[in-house]
Amino acid sequence: MRNPHAGVPFDTPDDQIAAALRDVSIPTLMLSMLHMTGDADLIRGELRPAGLFLNEVQGFMPEEDKDAVRARALEVIKDYRDRGCPEPEPLSEELVHEMMEWLVVEDVGVEYVPMMLADLELDGRDHDRPAPPAGPAADARAEFPVVVVGCGQSGLLAGIRLQEAGIPFTIVEKNPGVGGTWWENRYPGARVDVGNHFYCFSFEPSDRWTEFFAQQPELQAYFQGVMEKFGIEAHVRFRTEVVSATWDEPSATWAVITQPVDDDGNPVGDPETLTARAVITAVGQLNRPKVPDVAGREDFAGPQFHTARWDDTVELTGKRVAMIGAGATGFQVAPAICERVEHLTVFQRSAQWMFPNPNYHEKVGPGVQWALRHLPFYGRWYRFLLFWPGCDKGLEPARVDPDFPDQQRAVSEISDGARAIFTDWIVSQIGDDPDLIAKVVPDYPATGKRTLQDNGSWLRTLTRDDVELIRAGIDHIEADAVVTVDGERHPCDVIIWATGFHHARTLWPMEVVGRDGVVLSELWGERPAAYLGITVSGFPNLFLTYGPGTHLAHGASLIFNSECQMHYIDRCLAALIDGGHRSMEVRPERLADWHRRHQEEMSKLVWSQPSIEHSYYKNSAGEIHTVMPFRVVDYWTWTRDLDPGDYTFD
Numbered sequence: 001m002r003n004p005h006a007g008v009p010f011d012t013p014d015d016q017i018a019a020a021l022r023d024v025s026i027p028t029l030m031l032s033m034l035h036m037t038g039d040a041d042l043i044r045g046e047l048r049p050a051g052l053f054l055n056e057v058q059g060f061m062p063e064e065d066k067d068a069v070r071a072r073a074l075e076v077i078k079d080y081r082d083r084g085c086p087e088p089e090p091l092s093e094e095l096v097h098e099m100m101e102w103l104v105v106e107d108v109g110v111e112y113v114p115m116m117l118a119d120l121e122l123d124g125r126d127h128d129r130p131a132p133p134a135g136p137a138a139d140a141r142a143e144f145p146v147v148v149v150g151c152g153q154s155g156l157l158a159g160i161r162l163q164e165a166g167i168p169f170t171i172v173e174k175n176p177g178v179g180g181t182w183w184e185n186r187y188p189g190a191r192v193d194v195g196n197h198f199y200c201f202s203f204e205p206s207d208r209w210t211e212f213f214a215q216q217p218e219l220q221a222y223f224q225g226v227m228e229k230f231g232i233e234a235h236v237r238f239r240t241e242v243v244s245a246t247w248d249e250p251s252a253t254w255a256v257i258t259q260p261v262d263d264d265g266n267p268v269g270d271p272e273t274l275t276a277r278a279v280i281t282a283v284g285q286l287n288r289p290k291v292p293d294v295a296g297r298e299d300f301a302g303p304q305f306h307t308a309r310w311d312d313t314v315e316l317t318g319k320r321v322a323m324i325g326a327g328a329t330g331f332q333v334a335p336a337i338c339e340r341v342e343h344l345t346v347f348q349r350s351a352q353w354m355f356p357n358p359n360y361h362e363k364v365g366p367g368v369q370w371a372l373r374h375l376p377f378y379g380r381w382y383r384f385l386l387f388w389p390g391c392d393k394g395l396e397p398a399r400v401d402p403d404f405p406d407q408q409r410a411v412s413e414i415s416d417g418a419r420a421i422f423t424d425w426i427v428s429q430i431g432d433d434p435d436l437i438a439k440v441v442p443d444y445p446a447t448g449k450r451t452l453q454d455n456g457s458w459l460r461t462l463t464r465d466d467v468e469l470i471r472a473g474i475d476h477i478e479a480d481a482v483v484t485v486d487g488e489r490h491p492c493d494v495i496i497w498a499t500g501f502h503h504a505r506t507l508w509p510m511e512v513v514g515r516d517g518v519v520l521s522e523l524w525g526e527r528p529a530a531y532l533g534i535t536v537s538g539f540p541n542l543f544l545t546y547g548p549g550t551h552l553a554h555g556a557s558l559i560f561n562s563e564c565q566m567h568y569i570d571r572c573l574a575a576l577i578d579g580g581h582r583s584m585e586v587r588p589e590r591l592a593d594w595h596r597r598h599q600e601e602m603s604k605l606v607w608s609q610p611s612i613e614h615s616y617y618k619n620s621a622g623e624i625h626t627v628m629p630f631r632v633v634d635y636w637t638w639t640r641d642l643d644p645g646d647y648t649f650d
Contacts, residue, residue: 002087003124005205009085010374017077021070023367024378025057028385029073031099032371032378035088036080040095043102052104054389055195055212055357055453057382059105077375088376096122103381104388112391115636119202119387119560120380126203128567130165130574137578141166144577147256147276148172149242149510152180154545154562155282156223157201159232161566167573170274171232172258174241174265178227180284182219187307187329189336190216193453194557195359195386197372197379201226202563205379207372212359213453239263243271244511245279247540252582252650254279254541278541278576280569281510282562285551285626286501288508292324296477304495307333318342320491322482324474325498327352327616328450333498334467335457344467345490347474347482350449350614351442356425357453387556392631394554397447398606408611410445415606418446429459436462439471448612450553503616503626504528506548514539524548526619528626529595531586531646532638534565534572540583540650541576543569548625549598553607553617556632564639571642581649590646601629 012020021029027049034042047069049059058066080086091099093113100108100116108116118127133141144167148158151173162169175183192199196209204226210218227233243257254276260269289306291297297304303314307329317340323330326348338344372379401412410416423441430437440462442448452458462469472484481489502508505521506528512520515538523538530536533550534543545565552561576584602608602624607617617624628635 003122005121005124005377005380006087007085007374007376007378010081012081012370012374014074014078016370017081018070018074020367020370021073023365024371025368025382025385026061026066026069027059027103028057028378028381029371029375030069031103031381032375033073033076034099035091035376036076038089038091040098043099048102049105052106052389054355054393055359055386057385059103085374090123093117096120099381100384100388103385108388109633111637112633115633116384116387120377120384121202122377122380128161128203128563128570130161130570132164133166133578138166140577140580142168144277144573145169145275146278146280146573147242147245147254147274148280148282149245149256150180150282150284151175151178151227151236151238152182152282152284153201153223153559154284154565155180155280156227156232157559157562157566158280158282158545158569159235160226160230161570162573163230163232163235165570165573167577169235170276171236172240172242172256172274173236173238174261176238176263177220177224178233178236179220179223180282181286182216182223184308185310185329186216186312187310187333187336189332189334190329191332192219193328193360194390198383198386198390199557199559201559202383204229205372205383207369207379209364209369212362212364213357241265242510244513245276245542246513247515247542249515252540253277278543278573280543280545281507281547282545283507283510284546285503285506288502288505289497290500290502291497292499294474294477299479300477300495301479302493302495304497306497306499308501314494316341316494319493321345321494321496322347322490322492323496323498324482325349325500326469327498327500328452329500330498331452331454331458333496335461338461338464338467342466345470345482345492346462346467347470347484348439349473350444351440352449352452353419353422353442353446354426354452354454354458355422356455358455360453360455361457362455387560390555390557392555392633394447394451395605395631398554400604400606400609407609408444411606411609415445415447422446422451425454426459429454429456430463433463436469439469444611444613445606445609447554448606448609449615449617500616503551504619506626507544512539512542514542526621526625527623529591529598531591531594532565532568532635533628534568534639535586535591535647537586537588537591540585543572545569549595550628550635551617551626552632553627560632561628561635564636568639568642572647575642575644575647576649579649583650584647586647598625598629599623602627605629 051060146169148171151171196214245256256274289308305311320343321341322345324347397414397418475485481491528548530547533547
C-alpha cells in the first residue's frame, strides 16, 4: 500500500503545475523534490533558506532564488509525473536529520530527532497506534469497558486509540456534537492561533484547509470528518453530562452517573449510571465560562451573554455594544463585529502582548492545496516547518534571569528583545496616538501571559472612531450602561462577556470520588496535581488528558500534547489489562516528586513573576499549577514508555 504521505498521483498539465509553484513554500518544495529525485545535492548548494521565524514559510529567500527553485522544480515534477508518480524510496535517518536542520537553518538537537521522526511519519506508520491484541489479551480487553468524558479533540482521539486497542468504550459529551472548544466557541471571528497544518492529528492531516488559521466552522467540520472516518459516533452519547464518577473498591470499577441535557445544558430526563473499569477525562481546561460577579449585572435591561455561549438571536447591527474583556477572545470578536455595530466599547483589564503574523487571516491558495495533495511529503515537511519554531522556542524568552535589573520591564536580555519587537509592531499599527499606545502596550514582561498573534486587525479596530478602549475598572452595571470606577457611564444596549474560563478549577463541576471516599476537588483545592498531568494517587484507573501542568504557553499545540498523553494512557491500559490486574495507581512519592519539579521549574519562568497580574494561569494565591514549564521534547520522551515502578498494581 502506498505511503499515505507520498502524495496522490496526478496528471496535472505543465501550466497548472507552474501556477501552483507560485503559491507554495519554496524550502518545503525543495525537500519534496529531494524525495522525488533522491538527490541530496539539492540542499547542499547555494539555494537554501536564510532564516526561520514562526509562520514565515519562505525562509527569507530572495525572489531570484525562489524563481530559480521554481524553474528547477517544474522540470523535476514533470519528470516525476511522466514516470507515473512512483512512491519515493525511503531516506536514511541521517539524511532526514540533515533535511530538518537545512529547513530550519539551525541545529536540531539529537534529543529532538526521535520525536520529529515519529511526528513526520515519513515511513507511513502511525507511531502511536496501539498494537491490536490477539488471543487471551483480546478477550481481556473486550471485557474492560472505558468511559471517556468529553468529545473534543482529546476525547475523539481517546476513542480512536481505544478502538484500535480493542477496548470497548463510551464517550459522554454534554454538547450536541463533536469538537469541544470548536463546538462551543461560535462567536464571530473565532479561529485557531496555531497553524492548521500542525493543529490537526498527526495521523490525519488535511489538504483541504481554506485558511492557514481556520475559523470555527472549518475546525468543527474537521473533527466531524475524523469522527465519521473512524466510526466513533456510534460510541458517543451526545447531550449527556457526567455528574460524578465514584470508585468502587470491591468491584474495581467506576460508577459514572450521567445526566441527559438539552442543547442549553439544562437537565432533561433521568440520570443513568455507567459502569467502567477505567475513566479517561477529556474535558479540557478552558471549558466552563467565567462571568465575574459585577454589581448590578442582573439589572441590565438588554441582552448579555458570554462569548462561549454566543447568542445568534441577538441582533448587533446598529447597537451600542459593551464588550468586557480584551484577551484572546475579545481580540477576535472586536474586528469581526465593529463594522456593524453603532458603537463598540471595549473594557480591558490589562493589555496583551502580540506579535505579527501576516498569515493570520490569509486564505490557503489553490497551489498550496495542490502541493499538499500531490507532492510527496510536502505536507509533512510543511508541518515540521510550522512545528519547529514553536517547539520550545518560547521557553527562551520566558526564562527569568534574576540578575536582569528591571523585572517589571523584562526578565532577561532575550525577554527585553522580544519586548522591543512586539512594541515596534504594536506602535506601527496604531500610528501617532500616544493615548491609545499607552493603553495597548503592556506594562509587564513580554510573553508573561498568553501572547496573541495579530495581522493588524485588532489594533486597527481600536483606531476607529466608533470604537473606544477603556482601561478603567468596572464599578457596577446599570440598566443601560456600564459604570467604571472613575464614575463614567458607558451607555450600551448589549453586553458581551469575553471574560474567559474557570481555568484553575480542573474537572469542575464533575465530582470525582476515589479510594476511601476522597473527593478529588477537595483534595486539590486550587492546587491540582497529576503525575505527568495524567494520573493521581488514590484514584485508580483514572486517566486525565490536558490535566494539571500540561497547559501549553510556549509552543507545540494541545493536539500534540493530547497525542503524547493518549500514547501513555495506551501503555497504562496495556500494562493493566494484559498483566491481569484489577487496578493501577501512581505511587504518592512519584506524584509528589513530579509536582515538586513542576513548581521548581515554574518558579524560574516569567509566568510566575509577581509583576504579572490578572493572569488566568494563576490561582488566588498567585501560584501556577496548570501550565507546563517543561520542554515539549522532554514531555514527549517521558510519555513514550510506562515505568511500572511508578505504579502500584492490584
